[in-house]
Amino acid sequence: MAHETAFALWLIPGGAPAARLEELIEALARETGGPAFAPHLTLLGGLRGDGGALAAKLGGLRGDGGALRPVAxxxxxxxxxxTRHQCVFLxxxxxxxxxxxxxxxxxxxxANANEAPFRPHVSLVYGELPAARRKELAADPRVLALxxxxxxxxRIELWAVAGQTERWRCLEGVALERR
Structure with a gap:
């Protein structure tokens, strides 16, 4: 993989909540003309380097007690x-x-994640919409329900995120283990 490709480390929600998030993201993408994307929380963004090397390092990721645990x-x-990737979010x-x-x-x-202060969030809409439209979407009953x-x-996944959102892809994933 090219050294200049951008990567991000995502936390992936599971089960029925993930399905609800995915349905809402897809519906809002259709309504706004923006891209649909997998529901996620970006744990680390702005990663650079060799995708294969980063994926190998992901396999070695361990929490304080050894195995990584699911996170609420x-x-x-x-x-x-x-910004485009923080248009409307939770x-x-x-x-x-x-x-x-x-x-x-x-x-x-x-990684050195000092690119910006960590603001954990789950994006619902990507795009460059006017402020009034963003506020309207944030007040949508479907959004408020979540x-x-x-x-x-x-699950934690390493994604290649260079270029258009539709071209992003998961390179590696690790399940977070329940006790």
Missing amino acids: LEARGPATGS DVTPSEPLTALRRAAEAALG AHEVWWAD
Whole structure:
């Protein structure tokens, strides 16, 4: 893989909540003309290097007790941002298990995640929409219905995220093991 390709490490929610998120993301993509994408929380973004080497390092990722455990992702309500990938999203409570997993991932991948302060969130819409449209989407009853849910991330995946969203692909994934 090319050294200049961009990568991101995602936490993937599982089960019925993931299906609801996916359905909403796809519906909002159709309505806004934006891309659909897999439901995820970006644990680390802006990773650079060789995809194969990063994928191999992901396999060595371990939590404090050895195996990686599922992490609760507690939504805190809808929000909007000013960037394409933070157009409309659900903020997620920055819990200690989530923060610890991020630190472990940084150490395992040799990453420096100082690109921006960590703001855990689950994006619902990608795009460059006017502020009024973003606010309208954030107030949509379908979005509000998810605003205080708790999802369990049961998988961590390394994604190649260079270029158009439709071309992004998962390179490697690791299941987060229940006790």
